[in-house]
Amino acid sequence: MANRIVKVIDLVPGRSVQLPSIENETLGNGQFWSDNVCAQEPIVIRHAVRDWPALRKWGTPGYLEALTDREVGVSDAFNASPTGLWYQNLPKLNLDQAISRLRNAGPDETHAIRSLPIPPEWKPDLGHYDFLDAKRDQPPRVYAQDRLFIYRNASTEWHYHTTDETLTTQLLGTKRISMFKLSSEDWQAYAVPIKSNLHHMDDGARFFPADRALTKFEATLEPGDVLYIPPFWWHGVDPADTDFGITLAHCFRTPLNRIGSLSDPAVKDVIRAQQSVMLAFRMRAFVALGSLSRLVTS
Ligand SMILES: [Fe+2]
Numbered sequence: 001m002a003n004r005i006v007k008v009i010d011l012v013p014g015r016s017v018q019l020p021s022i023e024n025e026t027l028g029n030g031q032f033w034s035d036n037v038c039a040q041e042p043i044v045i046r047h048a049v050r051d052w053p054a055l056r057k058w059g060t061p062g063y064l065e066a067l068t069d070r071e072v073g074v075s076d077a078f079n080a081s082p083t084g085l086w087y088q089n090l091p092k093l094n095l096d097q098a099i100s101r102l103r104n105a106g107p108d109e110t111h112a113i114r115s116l117p118i119p120p121e122w123k124p125d126l127g128h129y130d131f132l133d134a135k136r137d138q139p140p141r142v143y144a145q146d147r148l149f150i151y152r153n154a155s156t157e158w159h160y161h162t163t164d165e166t167l168t169t170q171l172l173g174t175k176r177i178s179m180f181k182l183s184s185e186d187w188q189a190y191a192v193p194i195k196s197n198l199h200h201m202d203d204g205a206r207f208f209p210a211d212r213a214l215t216k217f218e219a220t221l222e223p224g225d226v227l228y229i230p231p232f233w234w235h236g237v238d239p240a241d242t243d244f245g246i247t248l249a250h251c252f253r254t255p256l257n258r259i260g261s262l263s264d265p266a267v268k269d270v271i272r273a274q275q276s277v278m279l280a281f282r283m284r285a286f287v288a289l290g291s292l293s294r295l296v297t298s
Pocket of ligand 1: 082158159161235
């Protein structure tokens with residue numbers, strides 16, 4: 001059944017500027033770590049995984065379908081709750097049937113297979129990131145290390161991550177991404193309407209500051225490109241085409257001296273939102289550890 005395709009990026013008003021990008025081969029040793037991870041600066045690394053076999057192989061109908069034997073949930077809506085687990089209750093299909101359905105869908109249909117762990121049979125088609133030292137590619141604290149998103153016309157709602165560093169790795173199809181960082185002054189003015197879904201209402205821009213002063217850093221990811229997303233950077237994703245697409249989210253551990261301080265409005269928001277007292281305690285403990293580590297290392 002055809003659905004209206006939902007796009008999210010332009011629903012939040014702001015001034016769009018180009019997100020910085022760099023060619024993978026021009027990145028010096030350790031440069032990504034010092035200039036981006038330690039500085040919490042997002043960047044697009046062009047042609048970073050150009051040599052991964054997945055880029056050549058996964059677009060061929062029948063290839064992935066023959067390499068799978070498991071069940072997955074398939075959604076027919078955009079990814080409205082990126083951090084929620086509601087989609088665990090979706091109707092299940094065999095992965096090969098699900099992929100065929102997405103490949104053969106009409107250009108106006110929305111489908112998504114979300115947060116799929118990499119099937120072991122697919123792993124030989126993936127590789128490594130040469131801009132990230134293996135010793136720094138430590139297992140993430142909260143998110144899964146690797147999640148695949150297989151989609152047709154499925155945007156991902158504006159959200160941010162509380163910890164862990166993310167490498168959004170485009171394997172098939174093109175995506176438009178937009179990112180912004182809020183200060184304590186503009187946190188409420190943007191976080192509240194977005195979390196209340198007011199931006200999806202008709203003329204939703206009226207719920208945001210009228211000055212359109214928010215700076216949105218934007219880029220289009222082509223197959224082989226990698227976007228680095230630091231914690232607490234809001235991001236929204238819209239497919240830039242109507243084709244079958246696959247994105248890999250690879251996460252690694254945030255260095256301890258980089259975990260946010262309690263003065264960060266996003267950190268306060270997270271602690272307020274924690275349903276579980278224990279989780280809030282753990283978050284505070286992380287923040288305290290991060291502050292301590294900064295004192296020790298600075
Ligand atoms: Fe994300």
